[in-house]
Amino acid sequence: MAENYLLQVTAGPSYDRSRHQVVPVNSPKTTSIESDFISADLNVRIQSYRGLPLSSPSTSSYFSLPLHAKNNDRYSISFSFSLKSTINGDDLVFGNDFDHPIRDRLPPGFKTAFRIVKWFIDPGLEGDVYADRPYLYGPLLSSINILHIGDKDKNCLTNENIDQKAGLVFVEGGCEDGMAQRKSKGIPCLEASRKKHFLNQENRSRWNWEAGREYGCDFFNPYLDFNGFLLRLPGFTLPIMKYWDGQSRRLVSSNYTGMFFMSSLSPSSLQKFKIKRRPKITNL
Template identity: 30%
Template sequence: MVKKLLIKASNSYSDNFQIVPINTLIPVRIQSEIGDFELSINIKNFDGSKPHAANSLYNLGDQYYLDKTPIDPEKFHKNEVETSQIPNLTFEVNFRPKFPVNGKEFSFGNDFTTPIKDYVPTTLLSAGLKFFNWFINSTVKGDVYCDKPFLYGPILNSCTYMSIDEDMPSKQSVLDTSSQKFPENLNSNVDNILKIPEFSLERKKFFNKLVNCENFVFVESSMYKLKFDTNFIKMADSKYSVSLPTYNNSTFDINVSKYANDKLDNFNWIIKIGGYEGVGYGKLGLVVNFSLVDE
């Protein structure tokens, strides 16, 4: 048997899951107690499980689904695509809150609902946590040794791109890996009192100060465009690996898939309010479950 990726989204850990079409830019819509979400995911060289066969593409811009049936061009953006420039993994989320959400409490991250310490070497877990703190987000909080491991950080310093009530330039999401090159408009947020940098890298540094996160409020009158993309994570051909940066701009790939088994076969990407203490805390908004299934 071969293990292949199955990607689902919900507003909980247990039910209401929808299959997420991959590389189509066609969103799934999730309603939750904290607000409404629209989610689309792109994965370079995606070879998913059977539930994805008739709704997902191997790469963004392909003309055929995984089951070889042709796409309906009317459903897709008519942008030119340069596959070599697409990040390994991209989340694009539209979020409209149902009530004001404090920026310090609005979190994004990963978690597991089963222990991983019995299956993944301790040294690798420790290195992974340090990697997140040093290279990705110094405000990330987590515990990779507990029964339900997690890593959460404020969404304001996690996203590659953010905007209010407007999309990125039309070709950006399919042509350019560098979301941070495009100006953002967070200063137009309702009742904003901050001087937020216009570009992503500076915005992330700005919101690494949690007092700045605390002074930003996501309001129910606005739609927030949230994008996260990375080349540190690879899911090509249903093989999951993490790339750690080394010297001379090179990387060292760790094959995470080899640790998968009947008990450790899935993990989640999470957006929620609060709950930095771990899984089961806070108010859930969006749960995106990645699992490896036998075929």
């Protein structure tokens, strides 16, 4: 069934597809997004990409970098952003949401799969997949794989972290000013320690995403295979297309007032990435 579909990736500042632009998957060229909330640049990479435009490379040198080769990562969305207003660390979330119910399309064993995801991938993930507008969100601070803190009011993060072949490539840490901020806030230097630190709500509440400061993030893993439309978890493989109901699956980052940016992957729109404020969470 998967072979009957092609992916297309678009990005824009809202759900309105007329405001989106096509993202050149696996290209080092960044896609820029500007809104009243945010200025952002992003790269999307998909291993064994089979989609639009048809001239797109099937892979990126990003996947040959030591970290990603070791992990056997299958996709990545890297983005740098600068907010127009300061947002508390507990209010910015990252995850998936849908426009319509999916409760009748959930596969057998979903609750087991979700427990694996919570234990193995993102312990901070929460939400309600049985709602009329289902969602699964985790705090951006603990969900994102890489967090790189840049300078304030200098707008140089993208240029300094661009790889001529791979595009935006960030490492955990920051520039001199960013590292000083991490130290002053007691944020661990290592990725796993930083993620664990921000699973604590009090620690998130003491942090602010500052207006005018640049941040670099990377989200990646080996579990989603967009070529075969498969979710591969330890001991569990789910054929996504078997349960797909035709609506987009969105990976979002958001706050209370609205979306900041979104990138949409679809058979021709399966997954979306956006930034918005945290909604009220109901645990599964």
